[in-house]
Each structure stands twice: as C-alpha cells, then as structure tokens.
Amino acid sequence: MHATLLVELLTEELPPKALSRLGEVFADGVFKALLERKLVAADARMDRYASPRRLALTLQNVLGCAPDAVVDEKLMPVAVALDAEGRPTPALLKKLQAKNIPAEALPQFTRRMDGKSETLFYAMTLPGAALDDVLAGIVLDALKKLPIPKLMRWSDCDFQFVRPVHGLVMLHGERIVPGQAFGHASGRSTRGHRFMGDGEVTLAGADEYARTLYERGSVMASFEARRALITQKLAQACTALGEGVHHVDDSALIDEVTALVEYPVV
Incomplete structure (x- = not known):
C-alpha cells in the first residue's frame, strides 16, 4: 500500500547557523535509504522541514513493503x-x-x-524490505551522518546528539510505524510553539503534518516558507514606512533569523 510517510525528530533548540543544512542532510539521507530498499520511487515528492525544535520530512507514495x-x-x-x-x-x-x-x-x-x-x-x-522493519534503523543512520561538529549528552542517558531529543513521530499514512530513537518510542504527538500554540499536537496522519502544526501549534515547519514570509513582510514594512526606507539584502542574516523562529512576525 502506498501512503505518505512522515518522520519528525523533536528536539531542544537546534544551532541556527546549521539548521537549514541539518534539515537537508537528514531528509536526503532518509530518502536515499528508502530508495535503495525499493520502498519509494526516485521521482516521489519529498518536503523537508527544519524549525528551531524539529527536523522532519514527508515523502509521498512510500510502500509498506517493497516488492520481492x-x-x-x-x-x-x-x-x-x-x-x-x-x-x-x-x-x-x-x-x-x-x-x-x-x-x-x-x-x-x-x-x-x-x-x-x-x-x-x-x-x-x-523478499522485499518491510517499512516497519527498516525505518527506525534508517532514521538513526541518517541522524548519525549529520554534519555535527560537537555532540552532547543530556540527563542521565548515554545518548549523544547535537541537542536533547524530546520525541519521535513516524507515520505511514495514518498508521504509526514502530521504532525508537534516543530513548523515545515513535508516536503521533508533537509539540507546538512554546508560547503561541497548543503544547501538544496530535497528528491524524502524515498528509496533515504541516497544516495541523501550523493551525494548532502555531509552527511554520518549512524553513523555505518561513524565509519567504520574513522577506515578504520586511519588504512590506519598508514600503509602509515610506520613501527612503529599505531593508538590506543580507541572506546570511535572514537565514539565521529564519532558524530562530517558528512563527515569524515582522
């Protein structure tokens, strides 16, 4: 059965200057491993998500079991x-x-x-690989390959990652794919904005990830969407202030601000 796959790792605030790259490498690593196991087609649509407290991806038309x-x-x-x-x-x-x-x-x-x-x-x-059997290992392998210069431990656990991990979501359609990462079993619950959204957001299915997180959690999960919104609002604010006011086109600064916020307001 084909269905959209969602994988989200929920963390403490990730390093802002590395966030965009971490999101790309994580999503691409998961996609490549699924492709090698014939669980997804090479032209399948993938959406990457990276916000201060999460790395995620959705991938369409993922098989529950690869063909023999x-x-x-x-x-x-x-x-x-x-x-x-x-x-x-x-x-x-x-x-x-x-x-x-x-x-x-x-x-x-x-x-x-x-x-x-x-x-x-x-x-x-x-026999073809079953998604339930391989996904957790794929996710962990992709996380281990992230370009992280310095790892940390937290609490009394032996796990190491760039920041403490608070949750794991793995959904194939509406079904939870079993697995664990950094001591957290996979589920369908994530967290919204620290102050503006619902503390806990339950996801009905993988296809509703971005919309549900935005509407209930006040989180715009897409790095590219946040960046585009910030750029647009800056231009509008400068126009409203009148002639002679313009914003400086500083891509590095906009990237850093994008990586610091989950619900941009200009």
Missing part, C-alpha cells in the same frame, strides 16, 4: 558442481547449505557460460 526481487545467484562451474552422472558434488552441497538453498532445487538451476566455463546459476527470490 529475483536475482541470479552464481554458484560454481558445472565441472565442479556435478559429477559424471550429473549428481551434486560435496562442494556444491556445501555451497548450497551456506546459502540456504535446498538441494531439491537442483532441477531449477540454469546453466550458462560465464567467461570460459559453463556455470550453474539459481534464481533466488528475495
């Missing part, structure tokens, strides 16, 4: 695998045992030239 794959397993040259009567040799039987291939599958083996020798091949069906 048939691969040709190269065994060994026929001259080594079979005796003069065509029966499997001890060398072949040992090879089959190591690869968990039943000897009864011998009639299904195919012969074809591999280089200069005729070789036995076996068409193996490999």
Whole structure:
C-alpha cells in the first residue's frame, strides 16, 4: 500500500547557523535509504522541514513493503558442481547449505557460460524490505551522518546528539510505524510553539503534518516558507514606512533569523 510517510525528530533548540543544512542532510539521507530498499520511487515528492525544535520530512507514495526481487545467484562451474552422472558434488552441497538453498532445487538451476566455463546459476527470490522493519534503523543512520561538529549528552542517558531529543513521530499514512530513537518510542504527538500554540499536537496522519502544526501549534515547519514570509513582510514594512526606507539584502542574516523562529512576525 502506498501512503505518505512522515518522520519528525523533536528536539531542544537546534544551532541556527546549521539548521537549514541539518534539515537537508537528514531528509536526503532518509530518502536515499528508502530508495535503495525499493520502498519509494526516485521521482516521489519529498518536503523537508527544519524549525528551531524539529527536523522532519514527508515523502509521498512510500510502500509498506517493497516488492520481492529475483536475482541470479552464481554458484560454481558445472565441472565442479556435478559429477559424471550429473549428481551434486560435496562442494556444491556445501555451497548450497551456506546459502540456504535446498538441494531439491537442483532441477531449477540454469546453466550458462560465464567467461570460459559453463556455470550453474539459481534464481533466488528475495523478499522485499518491510517499512516497519527498516525505518527506525534508517532514521538513526541518517541522524548519525549529520554534519555535527560537537555532540552532547543530556540527563542521565548515554545518548549523544547535537541537542536533547524530546520525541519521535513516524507515520505511514495514518498508521504509526514502530521504532525508537534516543530513548523515545515513535508516536503521533508533537509539540507546538512554546508560547503561541497548543503544547501538544496530535497528528491524524502524515498528509496533515504541516497544516495541523501550523493551525494548532502555531509552527511554520518549512524553513523555505518561513524565509519567504520574513522577506515578504520586511519588504512590506519598508514600503509602509515610506520613501527612503529599505531593508538590506543580507541572506546570511535572514537565514539565521529564519532558524530562530517558528512563527515569524515582522
């Protein structure tokens, strides 16, 4: 079944100068790993989110289980695998045992030239990866690869991250994908703005993430959307102040301000 996937890591305030990059690397890492496991198509739409207290992504059309794959397993040259009567040799039987291939599958083996020798091949069906089995590991691996120069510990736990972690959301459609990260089990609850929104925001499904967080939590999760709004409001404020007033086009400063706020007001 295809559905939108949501992953959100809720944290203390992240380093503002690194926030945009952290959001990009995290989302891209999760997407790449899902793509390698055939759980999503290369052209699937992905939305990245990075705000002072969260890194997140939504990814459309993610499978609950990847399709099975048939691969040709190269065994060994026929001259080594079979005796003069065509029966499997001890060398072949040992090879089959190591690869968990039943000897009864011998009639299904195919012969074809591999280089200069005729070789036995076996068409193996490999079960596709299940999202529930791999997502937590994918998320943790993506987090470990973030460009973080200095890690920290918090409370009495042994975990290390750039900032203390307070929650994990993993939804496939409306269903919670089981998993853990930094001692937190996955769920569907996140937190809104510290002062302006609901303290706890329950997400009905992955597709409603950005809208629900904005309407109930007063959080604009998209870094790009916050930046565009700040730039627009600055221009409007300068126009309202009259001729001769203009804002300085300082991209680095706007990026830093964007990384410091979850609900921009100019």
